[in-house]
Amino acid sequence: MNAERSTGPALVVERLTKRFGERTAFSDVSFTVDYGEVFGFLGPNGAGKTTTVRTLGTLIAPSSGTASVAGLPLGPDNGVAIRSRIAVMPEAPGLYLRLSVAENLAYFAGLYELTDRSERIGRALKSVGLENRADDLCRSLSKGLRQRVGLARALLTDPQVLFLDEPTSGLDPVAAREVHELIDALRKRGVTIFLTTHRLAEAERLCDRVGILNTTLRTIGRPDELRDRLFSKSIELRTRSPLADPEHVLAGLPGCESWSRAEDGTYVLAVTDPDVAAPAAARAVLAAGADLLALTPTRHSLEDVYLQMIDSDVEAEQR
């Protein structure tokens, strides 16, 4: 069923905007996603993530802007062709609870006109570890297992782009970890994934690149790139007792831009290159006769990046 993979990026989005009357769901969003990439789309509730997925999935029409999905321009004439090349797993898996797992998948195999249905269903169930639950009614499955069935359904067609909308929303940590492992396995198979989430650890673990959306696209890049872009590198230095003259010890160290006192005996150095600054700082502290307890580079998480972006939006709104 699935058409031959097109050349060029899997997704190209240019200045895409969606408005519902006076309300803007998302505005002026531009990005590209390459084949084989796992792209994370982060943002708070109501940021426009799901609407973006629905727009790229041809379920709703954009108000302005252009996009190409799996090599086809987004538009009403290409709706069926685009939907044949992609798969979307909405936040709620939306299974027919009175039907069995296999019957649910068979229905969708029919909608995609798959010819080798039994084989495809077997393969999809195996990839999510549900090959022994094919005959179970969906109503008898836990939330985590239903999510897995939803994922199996999305994998039936070997889609060129797989949209996962909040795939771990509402799952307990064990079920969420299982879904993470499945996504990780798909990533290793080279499946192109567009993942919306507000679980930042999930995005940091699974995504090659992330975009942070809050109606407009606030930033985009690899998680480590975003950290470097937003936060200066720093190292934290802890001594047994406060330094007598920290300015004399820490100012002007090679690779060190500035220093600040965090608490008694703890100092944070803003550095240009931790590999140069850390040994120099250690030598300086020991030369000053102090006991060095710890010297650690400060790591900013994707959560710090996210909060920085979203907080600045909140502050701007309040002004």
Next chain:
Amino acid sequence: MKTSNLNLNVTRIRAVVGKEIRDYRRNRFIASTMAITPILFMIAPIVTIFSLPADAASQKLDAGIGVSLLYLTLIPALVPAVVSSYTIVGEREQGTLEPVLTTPLRREELLLGKALAAYIPTLVISYAMYGIFLACVGLFAHPNVADDIFQTGRILAQVLFTPLLAAWSIWAGIAISTRANDVRVAQQLSTLISLPPLAITSLIGFGVLAPTPRLAVVLGAALLLVDIAAGRFVARLFDRERLLTGSKA
């Protein structure tokens, strides 16, 4: 890809029909509604017919038969009303509509598949009930009464109007289902809106209109046109964006 002249994909329509019928069979409420309602609507006319005296005046006989046949024409109108009104709004409430809309399925294919899934059992049930009714009349009713019921015009009207009334009821139910936000409201409205076409059959049944083959064909053709127009109208009502977001495209 198998497509018909209307550019509809038969495989996808068949998938929708198969899933719907399987889902009905597993839904006790729907299965019992589809089984019990027609039986009730068949018992009443049989009792009416058997209670008619053999020497009843022609006018009284016509009225009695008219009431009986009206009951039978209620079967194709009412049996699919509950099912068809559930089709779209029910899927919306269950959260199953969005995954279906993300597939290559066209709205016309979805609607046609859902309509056929309600239409096929409705026709089977309606004709089966009519067949049982005719058999009972032929075997047990007084010959005067039986002769009246076995008039070609009456039988033709029943045979012709059963699929047309069912089609009207189904399209009306699906139309309401695409616009309603609540299953219960959709079911109540669908039951009400399935009734107006019964006025025609009532007029025939009560002898206000002479049940001639010509009249049956003319009215049947008119109802057929209404059904075709209703099908197209329903396709226009089906707006993916409104169904998913509550906002109009």
